[in-house]
Amino acid sequence: EAGVAQSPRYKIIEKRQSVAFWCNPISGHATLYWYQQILGQGPKLLIQFQNNGVVDDSQLPKDRFSAERLKGVDSTLKIQPAKLEDSAVYLCASSLAAESSYEQYFGPGTRLTVT
Amino acid sequence: GEDVEQSLFLSVREGDSSVINCTYTDSSSTYLYWYKQEPGAGLQLLTYIFSNMDMKQDQRLTVLLNKKDKHLSLRIADTQTGDSAIYFCAEEGNNRLAFGKGNQVVVIP
Numbered sequence: 001e002a003g004v005a006q007s008p009r010y011k012i013i014e015k016r017q018s019v020a021f022w023c024n025p026i027s028g029h030a031t032l033y034w035y036q037q038i039l040g041q042g043p044k045l046l047i048q049f050q051n052n053g054v055v056d057d058s059q060l061p062k063d064r065f066s067a068e069r070l071k072g073v074d075s076t077l078k079i080q081p082a083k084l085e086d087s088a089v090y091l092c093a094s095s096l097a098a099e100s101s102y103e104q105y106f107g108p109g110t111r112l113t114v115t
Numbered sequence: 116g117e118d119v120e121q122s123l124f125l126s127v128r129e130g131d132s133s134v135i136n137c138t139y140t141d142s143s144s145t146y147l148y149w150y151k152q153e154p155g156a157g158l159q160l161l162t163y164i165f166s167n168m169d170m171k172q173d174q175r176l177t178v179l180l181n182k183k184d185k186h187l188s189l190r191i192a193d194t195q196t197g198d199s200a201i202y203f204c205a206e207e208g209n210n211r212l213a214f215g216k217g218n219q220v221v222v223i224p
Contacts (some may be wrong), residue, residue, distance in 0.1 A: 004157070004207055007134030036220050038130030040216065040217075041216050041217070042119070042203050042205070042216050042217055043158065043203075043212075043214050045211055045212065045213070048210075048211070055210070056209075056211060091158070093157070093158075102211065103160070104158075104160070105160075106158040106159070107154055107157050108154075108155065108157050109157055113223075
């Protein structure tokens, strides 16, 4: 079974630039999560999708962050414009359903450095 | 609310036991989890415990839950070099996982 795929693995941008990350969840997983993991901290949930609908985006800084999950499969997370404090690893995870959040499978993450 | 605290660093000799501790605040959490993160990788679910259990054993892993003190621990028996990683505990509330800051375990050969 293929795992959660993310790209790119690394990205370096200057502040005020834009960046996008891509995630392909495990086939058949209805729920997709984007987390932000700042160095030295645990992951923090940014947004959760159930199929192509948003379940929870309460911790997403909506003035600069956006995410979509067209067709309920792949997802993209965008930051526009980036700030220095956005430097972090962005993790994507998926699970069969929202009720089984403990069965989350994580991708390797995208490490973003904002200079 | 959800607030999970962990200590930061633990070094242990290969073959010894490791114990990692965690405190949480949300008494309504149904499940509590332990995740492992190796360098450059995503998080891997190690084990979880249902909130009505006191203990769960899974091969070399033993999870202890003290609901009264909201304290969770993970014991790794016969620690191996491959156990070197950051370990996160997490609590579940409102179908959302809240993670602690993690505990880095370094295994000395």
